[in-house]
Amino acid sequence: MERLEIIEGLKHGPNLVAAEIAGVPDAVLRYRPAEGEWSIKEVVGHLRNAAEVWHKRLYATATLTDPKMPLWDAVIGNRETNWQDADLGKLIAEMAEWRAKTVETLVHAVDWTRLGQHAEIGRRSLKQWAEYVLAHDEEHLATIRALKSSQAARQPT
DSSP: OOHHHHHHHHHHHHHHHHHHHTTOOHHHHHOOSSTTOOOHHHHHHHHHHHHHHHHHHHHHHHHSSSOEEOOOOHHHHHHHSOGGGSOHHHHHHHHHHHHHHHHHHHHHOSOTTOEEEETTTEEEEHHHHHHHHHHHHHHHHHHHHHHHHHHHHHSOO
């Protein structure tokens, strides 16, 4: 992917999430398809937290020499936070704030080949990490769409 394409994709992520959940009934937003699986609200909460975690990681990669990224257990984070009762507007606004900082970092990053290390994933360049974050957003947008579709199929007509 080209640099501008990555930056634009990351910039618009929060708006895409907001568009996907606009007008969705609360029962659909809270629906968990199975024990241990996330609802749409929990996916949005995870995306908000991921925006913060990945901003810090990308900033470190852009400004430090080969930084080590601390591990983050998203499952534990979701389990410890009650996203089911969270204000989705606030979550998306916070995601957008973190993402704006990330976009600013990437716009001003001179060297996209700078490296950062993740204990589980390994060493990647700033560009590869930014692509990873964009793919993460797209994966969770697909999850939101699938949850909406599964609930639409369950609704009586």
